[in-house]
Structures are given as C-alpha cells and as structure tokens.
Amino acid sequence: xxxxxxxxxxxxxxxxxxxxxxxxxxRRPYGVGLLVAGCDESGPHIYYICPSSNFYECKCMAIxxxxxxxxxxxxxxxxxxxxxxxxxxxxxxxxRALRDCLPNESELTTKNVSVGYVGRGTDFTIKDxxxxxxxxxxxxEETPAAxxxxxxxxxxxxxxx
Numbered sequence: 001x002x003x004x005x006x007x008x009x010x011x012x013x014x015x016x017x018x019x020x021x022x023x024x025x026x027r028r029p030y031g032v033g034l035l036v037a038g039c040d041e042s043g044p045h046i047y048y049i050c051p052s053s054n055f056y057e058c059k060c061m062a063i064x065x066x067x068x069x070x071x072x073x074x075x076x077x078x079x080x081x082x083x084x085x086x087x088x089x090x091x092x093x094x095x096r097a098l099r100d101c102l103p104n105e106s107e108l109t110t111k112n113v114s115v116g117y118v119g120r121g122t123d124f125t126i127k128d129x130x131x132x133x134x135x136x137x138x139x140x141e142e143t144p145a146a147x148x149x150x151x152x153x154x155x156x157x158x159x160x161x
Contacts, residue, residue, distance in 0.1 A: 007038030007045040011055050019053035033063045039118050066101040073097040091115055092138045099144055108136055 005013075014036070021027035034049040048063065049055045060078050062070035074097050084090050094115070099108050110132050118124040127135070 006040045006042070007036070007047065008057070010038065011036050011047040011049065015049050015053050015055045018049070022053075035061060035063060037116070037118050037124075039120055039122075044119055062097060062101070066103075069101040070097040073100050087117060087119075088135070088138060091117070091135050095135060095139050096142070096144075099139065102144075108139075110136065 014034075018030045030053070031051045033051050036047045036049065038045050038047075046058050046061060047055050048058050048061050060071075060074035060081070062074060074093075077093055081090065081093065084093075095108060095113070098113070102108070110129050113132050113136065115127040115132055115135055116124065
C-alpha cells in the first residue's frame with residue numbers, strides 16, 4: 001500500500017479501528033496478532049499489533065505458534081542486520097529463524113514458504129512457490145540450530161546426567 005502517511009500513522013489507524021468496536025458497541029477487538037512492515041521517509045519499520053489492539057515498533061519479531069525460537073534467533077542476530085546490504089542475506093536469516101521453529105519432521109519448501117520484503121526504493125514484493133526456491137537453496141545445506149550434532153564416525157555419543 002502506498003501512503004503519504006508514516007508507517008506508524010498507518011499502524012495506529014489500523015489498531016484504533018480494531019479497538020473502536022470495544023469502546024462504542026461493547027464488542028471485542030479482532031483477537032489476532034498482525035505484523036506490519038513498511039518503509040517511509042524515516043526508513044524501514046516493523047510493527048506488531050497485539051490481539052488486544054495495542055501496537056509496538058520492533059527491531060525484529062516473529063508471531064504465531066512455535067514462534068519463540070524464531071524470536072530468539074532474530075534477537076541473537078539482530079546486530080548483524082544493521083550492516084547487511086544484501087537482500088538475500090537478510091532473507092536467509094529470516095528463513096533460518098523460521099526453520100528453527102518447525103517440528104522435527106517438517107521442513108521448509110516452496111509450498112509452505114512465502115517471502116515478502118519492502119525497503120527504500122523497493123515496493124512491497126511477495127515471492128511465492130518457485131520464486132522462493134532460490135532462497136531455500138541458500139540454507140538447505142545448513143544444519144538447523146535446534147538439531148544436536150551427530151557424533152563423528154567411530155565416536156560414541158556421551159550420556160550426560
């Protein structure tokens with residue numbers, strides 16, 4: 001969405017709209033969380049609109065089921081993001097965070113991943129299906145952080161008590 005308003009003003013309007021029904025008609029807020037990414041004159045922003053309709057600007061954020069490990073990954077690496085100029089590297093970080101919160105029997109595929117990005121001079125863009133394959137190839141050889149390292153050939157795993 002192209003707007004002359006700041007990203008914060010757009011988010012505030014959305015948040016207020018979700019809350020208005022609770023103040024006038026005795027209804028509940030929408031009850032869902034929402035991540036909003038935007039880029040305005042002051043730069044890129046990401047906001048989290050809580051299910052209660054409050055909103056917060058974040059440096060990095062993940063929401064949804066099993067999102068804690070993704071938030072942990074993003075928080076540990078957030079200082080690296082400031083100096084990254086390559087979009088592919090940022091997308092790889094996002095995919096690593098997403099991968100680390102999957103159940104053990106699941107993996108990221110072109111059917112369950114979409115990539116969206118926005119920035120200065122870059123309109124909001126969504127990559128789906130086969131367009132995501134190039135991003136998934138960047139991380140496919142890496143071992144997920146949650147997976148324990150297997151013992152080297154000829155070594156036995158140690159029992160720790």
